[in-house]
Amino acid sequence: MANQLVRETGLGGALIIGLGSILGTGAYVSVGLSATIAGDMLVWAIVLAALTALFNGLSSAQLAAAHPVSGGTYEYGYQFLNPASGIIAGGLFIVAKSASAATAALAVAWYISASFGVSETTVKAVAIGLLVLFTVFVLSGVRRTNWLNMLLVTVSIIGLVVFIGVALGSDSKAPAVGNELVPTSHLSLFHAAALMFVAFTGYGRIATMGEEITDPRRNIPRAVVLTLAVVSALYIAVGFAILHVGGLNTFEESHFNIANLISDSPWQWVVIVGGILAMGGVVLNLLLGVSRVILAMGRRGDLPRLLGGLDKAQKSAPAATWLTFLIMGIIAALGGIESAWTLSAFTVLIYYGITNIAALKVKKEQRFIPKFVSVLGLISCFGLVGLAAIA
Template identity: 45%
Template sequence: MSSNQQRAQLLRELGPFGAVLMGLGSILGTGVFVSVGLVVIQAGGWVLPATLAAAFLALCNALSSAQLAANHPTSGGTYAYGTRYLGPWPGFMAGWLFLLAKSFSAATAALGFAGYLAVVFEIEHPAFQTAVAVTVVVLVTALVVSGLKRSNFGNTLIVGFSVLVLACFAGYGFFFAPESAVSSWSIEGEEASLPVFLQATALMFVAYTGYGRIATLGEEVADPRRNIPRAILWTLAFSALLYGAIAWNLATVPREWLAANPAAPLESVAMRWESPLLAGLIALGAATAMIGVLLNLVLGLSRVLFAMGREGDMPRVFGQVTASRSPRAAILGMGAIVLAMVFIGNVGTTWSFSAFTVLGYYAVTNASALKLTSSERLYPRLFSWLGLVGCLGLAFWVEVRIWVMGLSLIGLGALWRLAMRR
């Protein structure tokens, strides 16, 4: 390690509770307020078994991530693990896929925030949503630049309010929704097929992957071997319970309710339940949750970009830290990239592309975990094998145009690394 790399280290100032909240802040936003509705629109009743299948696959990946992070607690997540256990090229591809996947996820969060505000103010013009999304990306990037402690405090408030709002939605759906607005759960017609189920599982899987933010912040977690695995598993367990409750409610309402505004499905359902108070609460909760997701994504993305810059796989300027040991250049760089993604302007497209790329990312995670020695391993190898096969198998069940574009961008990444190394 060069003297420059020794100086470019981050502070371990994140405790176990803060780590769990960072994971939840990444999950309880776009995943629950937007993606569950998107899956119901495309797959109907398959959302429930897909939620369970995605949770199991996420568990396999979480166990691989947890033991890798415990043994190698540094910034960069699977970029660092892949480089150490598989070699420079697999590591680079993991980092490249993460930057692609989560940049699109961050854009989805910003667009989801704008979508909920558009419903509140009854503004249908696309330019409004784009302008709002751009504004919130700029503001969140500025907050992340101000430091991890302030970011963590803001995230704590956001997560607490999000959980309260989701509990209100689930409780109302179970106990107070009008009988005329609720149908029985079923899988029938053209949607009752294995391909539809697999596509739904792929889309739901990406909704769970916020727990990986804990691993990408590994260099800033105190007592990482003890705190990182526990934080990842608690984050996944809590989010799975909430997803199940929300999925059940959305699976028993007419699909056209969700299709009317795919960027704000929970609020649309609350309005159909004739509960404007609940709809307003959901709109506020969704908006704050989207900001929380965006905040956590910019945090995680900037740490991966920082790690790649430090190793020379990205411009060296991104691998530098300020006097307060903040990766400011990497944060600002990721803010600019997310801004560019926002202009795609389509929630469904950004989410599908994120699903494809993040499945590839976690395939590298599981392959890296299989290289752990017996003394390093915390969980049976079977989970890593299941995670690897599941990720590779599901990656190609998204739309054909998405994985063709994804493979093209992977090829572009290979050319980028060759250019950087030259």
């Protein structure tokens, strides 16, 4: 069809896109933010978030295989539920992922401010400049961004491995962690898990590219499971490392920069560079993902039809991409790291609640996961929203 995106992303590209969407703000900021809430229960919060992500990831993969088009739960809501569900899901996705991208852009700006002497008064300008840069990358076509993602993912993992190695190899400050980070109630565990869940949701980025991934019924589920397996292992290791090294009482002041926890190490610069590039990768992928949902909404007429147009090469959506930049830029200009991440957490959990409801409607002959997986996903999403709200 003339108005269809070209299928040119295989399993490897989908895995890299998923990792690029996840490994960034989650590892370099969110784990630390969650540590200040969950304290010594941080690792349990990560495990709970990972299980929730697994249920939701399988539901997303089920839906993407059954209905492989760009747009994620916006499209699934229309196909398996009703138009209102689709429109609500589309709006939630745009808000949640725009807030997440704004968080990543702000975090990069703060890393630069702390590490390279940039004035704190220019942090928001740096964040918006980063959004402009990656908007141009997205408009250049998905194949080029896949190559850049591969580089960013590699550097991100190197930075995390260095942090884990240095932190676990240092003298333990576990007693100090216990004193300064005991949560006020067990509800703090669920609050932290809700924030950590956002750090896993890059798998949804794979599902929103259903129209661009080759053999989507086979490659999307495999990419989701592989992505979650790699990320879960890294987050748990980072969680253990943070609790081992301690010193989190100043984390909020440093905008949850894990590199500050190993400030005495000559390898700190590797973590700093890894964090900056990894979170840049998050911005890149979320610009692409949100623009695809806006593209789908424009095609159907739920947003102005101008937003449903592609360029002549059928590889990018200029109007949808620039609107995505505008939304993210406004959130970055008006909000901060913690508030933007919290907004993302609550809206994305509700979004995936709708995802699970839609997955329950997939016909038996198209189903490859049992219904109870989607039921567990639904319960975990709304359960975390409710428990985190009263924490």
